[in-house]
Amino acid sequence: AARRGGLTGLFDHPALFGVNADANPDNNRLPYDGRFITKDIDTSYANGNNFNKLKQGGAALTLEYDLSRNATLKSITAYRQLRWKVAMDLDGSPLNFLNTSFPMFQKQFSEELQLTGNALDDRVKYVLGAYYFTESGNMRDFVTFAEGLLQVDGPNNLATRNFAFYGQVDYKVTERLGLTLGGRYTRENKEFEGFQSDLNGLNYKLAQAFGNPDCASLDPISDRCRIDNGFPNPGQPLRYYIAGVQKQTFSNFSPKVGLQYHPGDDVMIFANWSRGYKTGGWTTRLSAPLPYAPTFGPEKAETWEAGVKSTLLARRLQINAASFLTNYKGIQLNFQQGVSPVIQNAGDARIKGFELEMTALAARGLSLTGSVGYTDAYYTNVLAGAAVAPSALQVGVFKGATLPKTPKWKLNFGPRYEAELGGHGTIVLLGDVTYTSAVKNDTEGTYLLMRPANALINASVTYKAPSGNWDVTLGGTNLTDKRLIVTGQAQLAGGPIFGTYNRPAEWYARLGVKF
Numbered sequence: 001a002a003r004r005g006g007l008t009g010l011f012d013h014p015a016l017f018g019v020n021a022d023a024n025p026d027n028n029r030l031p032y033d034g035r036f037i038t039k040d041i042d043t044s045y046a047n048g049n050n051f052n053k054l055k056q057g058g059a060a061l062t063l064e065y066d067l068s069r070n071a072t073l074k075s076i077t078a079y080r081q082l083r084w085k086v087a088m089d090l091d092g093s094p095l096n097f098l099n100t101s102f103p104m105f106q107k108q109f110s111e112e113l114q115l116t117g118n119a120l121d122d123r124v125k126y127v128l129g130a131y132y133f134t135e136s137g138n139m140r141d142f143v144t145f146a147e148g149l150l151q152v153d154g155p156n157n158l159a160t161r162n163f164a165f166y167g168q169v170d171y172k173v174t175e176r177l178g179l180t181l182g183g184r185y186t187r188e189n190k191e192f193e194g195f196q197s198d199l200n201g202l203n204y205k206l207a208q209a210f211g212n213p214d215c216a217s218l219d220p221i222s223d224r225c226r227i228d229n230g231f232p233n234p235g236q237p238l239r240y241y242i243a244g245v246q247k248q249t250f251s252n253f254s255p256k257v258g259l260q261y262h263p264g265d266d267v268m269i270f271a272n273w274s275r276g277y278k279t280g281g282w283t284t285r286l287s288a289p290l291p292y293a294p295t296f297g298p299e300k301a302e303t304w305e306a307g308v309k310s311t312l313l314a315r316r317l318q319i320n321a322a323s324f325l326t327n328y329k330g331i332q333l334n335f336q337q338g339v340s341p342v343i344q345n346a347g348d349a350r351i352k353g354f355e356l357e358m359t360a361l362a363a364r365g366l367s368l369t370g371s372v373g374y375t376d377a378y379y380t381n382v383l384a385g386a387a388v389a390p391s392a393l394q395v396g397v398f399k400g401a402t403l404p405k406t407p408k409w410k411l412n413f414g415p416r417y418e419a420e421l422g423g424h425g426t427i428v429l430l431g432d433v434t435y436t437s438a439v440k441n442d443t444e445g446t447y448l449l450m451r452p453a454n455a456l457i458n459a460s461v462t463y464k465a466p467s468g469n470w471d472v473t474l475g476g477t478n479l480t481d482k483r484l485i486v487t488g489q490a491q492l493a494g495g496p497i498f499g500t501y502n503r504p505a506e507w508y509a510r511l512g513v514k515f
Contacts, residue, residue: 031095031097031147032091032093032095032097032496036092036093036094042501042504044089044093045092045093045094046089046091046093046094047089047094048087048099049087049099049100050087050088050089051085051086051087052085052086053084053085053086054083054084055082055083055084056081056082056083056084057080057081057082058078058079058081059078060076060077060078060079061075061076061077061078062074062075062076062077063075067115067117070119071116071117072115072116072117073113074112074113074114074115074116075111075112075113075114076110076111076114077110077112078109078110078111079107079108079109080107080108081105081107081108082104082105082106084102084103084104084105084106085101085102085103085104086101086102087099087100087101087102090489090491090498091496091498092496092498095147096147096148097145097146097147097494097495098143098144098145098491098494098495098496099143099144100141100142101142102140102142103139103140104137104138104140105137105138106136106137107135107136107137108133108135109133109134109135110131110132110134111132112130112132113130113131114127114128114129115127115128115129116128122172123171123172124169124170124171125169125170126167126168126169126170127166127167127168128166128167129165129167130163130164130165131163131164131165131166132162132163132164133160133161133162133164134159134160135159135160136157136159136160137157137158137159138155138156138157138158139156139158139284140153140155140156141153141156141196141284141285142154143339145494145495146494146495148200149200149202150198150200150202150339151198151200152196152285152339152340153196153197153198154194154195154196154197154284154285155194155195156192156194156195156196156284157191157192157193158190158191158192159190159191159192160189160190160191161188162186162187162188162189163186163187163188164184164185164186164187165184165185166182166183166184166185167182167183168180168181168183168256169181176261176262176263177259177260177261177262178259178261178262179258179259179260180256180257180258180272181256181257181258182255182256182257182258183253183254183255183256184253184254185251185252186250186251186252186253186254186277187249187250188249188250188251188279189247189248189249190248190249190250191245191246191247192245192246192247192248192281192282192284192293193241193244193245193246194246194284194286195241196240196241196284196285196286197236197238197239197240198238198240199238201218201221201237203229203231203288204218204221204225204229204237205218207225207228207229212225215229220237221238229289230288230289230291232290232291239289240286240289240290241286241289241293242290242291242293246282246293246295248280248281248282248295250279250280252298252300254276254277255274255275256272256273256274256275257273257274258270258271258272258273259271259272266310266311266312267308267309268308268310269306270306270307270308271306272304272305272306273303273304273305274302275300275301275302275303276300276302276303277298277300278298278299278300278301279298280296280297280298280299281295281296281343282294283295283340283342283343283344285340285341286340287338287339287493288338294342296332296343296344297330299328299330299331299332300328300329300330301326301327302326302327303324303327304325304326305322305324305325306322306323307320307321307322307323308320316360316361317359317360317361318358318359318360319356319357319358320355320356320357320358321354321357322355323353323355324351324352324353324354324355325351326350326351326352327348327349327350327380328348328350328351329348330347330348331345331346331347331348331349331403332345332346333346333386333403333404333443334442334443335386335397335443335444336442336443336444336491336492338493339493339494341489344385344386345383345386346379346383346386346397346443347379347380347381347386347399348379349377349378349379349380350378350380351375351376351377351403351406352375353373353374353375353376354373354374355371355374356372356373357369357370358370358371365417365418366415366416367415367416367417368413368414368415368416369412369413369414369416370411370412370413370414371410371411372410373409373410375406375407375408375410377403378400378401378402378403379398379399379401379403380399381399382398382399382401388443388444393446393447393448393490393492393497394444394445394446394447394490395440395444395445395447396444397443397445401445402445403440404440404441404442404443405439405440405441406439407436407437407438407439408438409435409436409437410434410436410437411434411435412432412433412434412435413432413433414430414431414433415429415431416428416429416430416431417429417430423466425463425464425466426464427461427462427463427464428462428463429459429460429461430459430461430462430475431457431458431459431460432457432458432459433455433458435455436453436454436456437453438450438452439451441485441487441488441499442488442489442490444490446488448488448490448497448499449489449490449497450485451484451485451486452484454482454484455480455482456477456478456480457478457479457480458475458476458477458478458479459475459476459479460473460474460475461474461475468514469513470511470512470513470514471511471512472509472510472511472512473508473509474507474509475508475509476505476506476507476508477503477505477506477508478502478503478504478506479505480505481504481505482502483502483504484501484502485501485502486499486500486501486502487499488500
């Protein structure tokens with residue numbers, strides 16, 4: 001399995017990659033074999049494109065006008081654009097085996113009008129808004145497999161226009177009881193045109209090799225050969241995507257209801273119910289030609305939450321706790337289909353759990369913060385097209401399986417100590433440790449990409465000058481140099497399983513000056 005830099009774990013499944021089980025390199029049967037295992041996650045034999053270049057900018061203008069003593073109108077106008085080029089030699093070898101590059105351009109414009117105010121002697125606070133958003137852009141996928149045997153070239157054009165109206169009212173029913181009502185209506189119009197092609201015409205060459213008489217000559221490619229191989233566009237025999245601009249329209253209303261009760265001045269009990277929405281779109285990478293543009297639908301979520309917020313012991317102790325339950329419909333996840341990663345609706349899922357946060361002033365200058373989070377996230381229903389059977393390589397996707405990137409437990413503890421140095425300034429000692437239980441790094445639950453349970457430690461020391469005009473900090477992150485896979489992909493059709501590791505132990509110094 002190719003991982004960030006090195007190829008580690010390849011011999012776990014030697015037969016998959018042509019590596020002979022007797023470990024004799026003279027018996028390796030494929031060009032992509034054990035020669036490229038460095039057993040070092042920070043080094044590899046990759047010599048293809050590896051870069052990341054980003055240019056972005058924008059401008060924003062905020063205007064406020066007081067309509068009255070109790071009402072304010074605000075306008076927020078913004079424009080943003082970015083140019084991004086990224087490429088990576090994912091196979092970790094000197095072969096042109098799995099090389100990727102993605103240039104992208106995007107521009108956005110948004111306008112928001114917001115009316116805020118209060119009424120009935122501050123018993124009612126409200127916000128009403130209208131939002132307009134438009135974006136357009138293009139991205140080009142270029143991926144070469146197996147020394148160029150398959151050359152995926154995928155220019156894509158996309159555009160979105162979004163209108164939304166929202167409002168929220170907070171009403172103080174009594175001095176102790178509050179009610180929140182809100183909602184947002186969204187309507188989106190989307191356009192997409194995909195131009196993905198196989199520049200090497202692999203489908204046609206395979207058809208010719210297997211004796212298809214319509215593909216006996218590939219120069220030029222006959223229309224009959226194009227039809228035999230499922231390519232949809234006359235005159236464009238290499239183009240996978242159906243020609244023309246595809247359009248989708250989405251609309252949604254997401255309500256919210258909340259209650260807040262104050263049994264005392266230092267305690268608030270709350271309960272909320274809300275619905276949420278994520279828009280749909282298109283699959284921008286195909287593994288084979290199709291007579292239609294494959295889409296995925298919107299994702300919807302319904303959430304219940306209840307908890308308490310408190311400040312106790314003369315403000316020396318703060319404790320917040322909450323429990324939650326979210327049901328997803330049409331949850332969107334990234335799946336590997338053939339050589340292509342695609343977004344699709346996996347089915348329905350449920351996430352439930354609780355969170356507990358605490359901040360305490362333990363002694364003069366010493367404060368302690370801590371948190372505990374528990375999450376149980378699993379599929380309640382899996383669509384037939386998203387199901388993945390368990391195998392020796394992967395956990396699979398099925399009803400009851402856990403969701404990716406969602407640890408069961410997450411705990412954090414951070415002490416902070418601040419001491420005066422007798423008129424010579426102040427010193428601040430800060431540390432934190434975060435424990436995270438094991439997680440899947442990909443939707444299919446590839447075993448080689450699993451992230452084990454771990455604890456990461458950071459610490460710093462800061463000196464503040466007596467004048468308060470400058471300070472200097474020395475610190476370190478990931479002090480135990482724990483290396484973990486944070487993302488990855490099982491590119492089984494293309495060959496390797498590859499992943500990216502977190503940053504190693506790092507040290508830093510920072511100087512701050514106030515003018």
